[in-house]
Amino acid sequence: MFRISKEFHFSASHQLAHLPDDHQCARLHGHNYIVVVELAAAELNADGFVRDYHELKPLKSYIDDHFDHRHLNDLLNVPSTAENLAKHFYDWCKSRWSEVAMVKVSETPKTWAEYRP
Template identity: 55%
Template sequence: MLSITKEFHFSASHRLAHLAADHPCGRLHGHNYVLMVELSARESELTPAGFVRDYGDLDALKKWIDEFLDHRHLNDVMKDRNPSAENIARWVYENWRRDLPELTAVRVSETPKTWATYRPAP
């Protein structure tokens, strides 16, 4: 398998439910998120140019992130899910899997030292 990865950035607020009253993530707060998508293909599935997918094809994802995630309150955007990094990664994957069939994983970082990854089971 060959893979490509592209990184996107957005800033948003959230408040996580189901935490102890004194847990800092239970309060309204925000992050400067980093979101990475991984796309994979077998060598036989590469485009004639040798790409898994042209990076330019990911411009629509960038526009979607800017419109629906950037400077938003994620609790309002992801109404049916607690907006943890894990749930954000899965939600993005589920929203983009049809448009990007090569999508194999979505990673979300809330801080420079923490990452959550959603990769569907094989």
């Protein structure tokens, strides 16, 4: 299996207000997010790619236009956790590129949440 990945960045605020008041994530705060999308294929295309990285530019535009410097609670219908963001971006990507195998999201340099079916 061939695998490629590409990394995208954005900054946003959120609040997990359903958590207890003494939980740090219950307060309004922000992160510098990293989103990594991984694509996989058993065979390479005629150009020798899983998919040309340039074809992933719509994800950058989507993130820049809809997520960067926004309040995530206003954008998602589920709690704005890294896990739910990973699933959201996976679904968005999979609807465009059949090779999408996984998306992971980082909120901090030491934490990652991943979604893969």
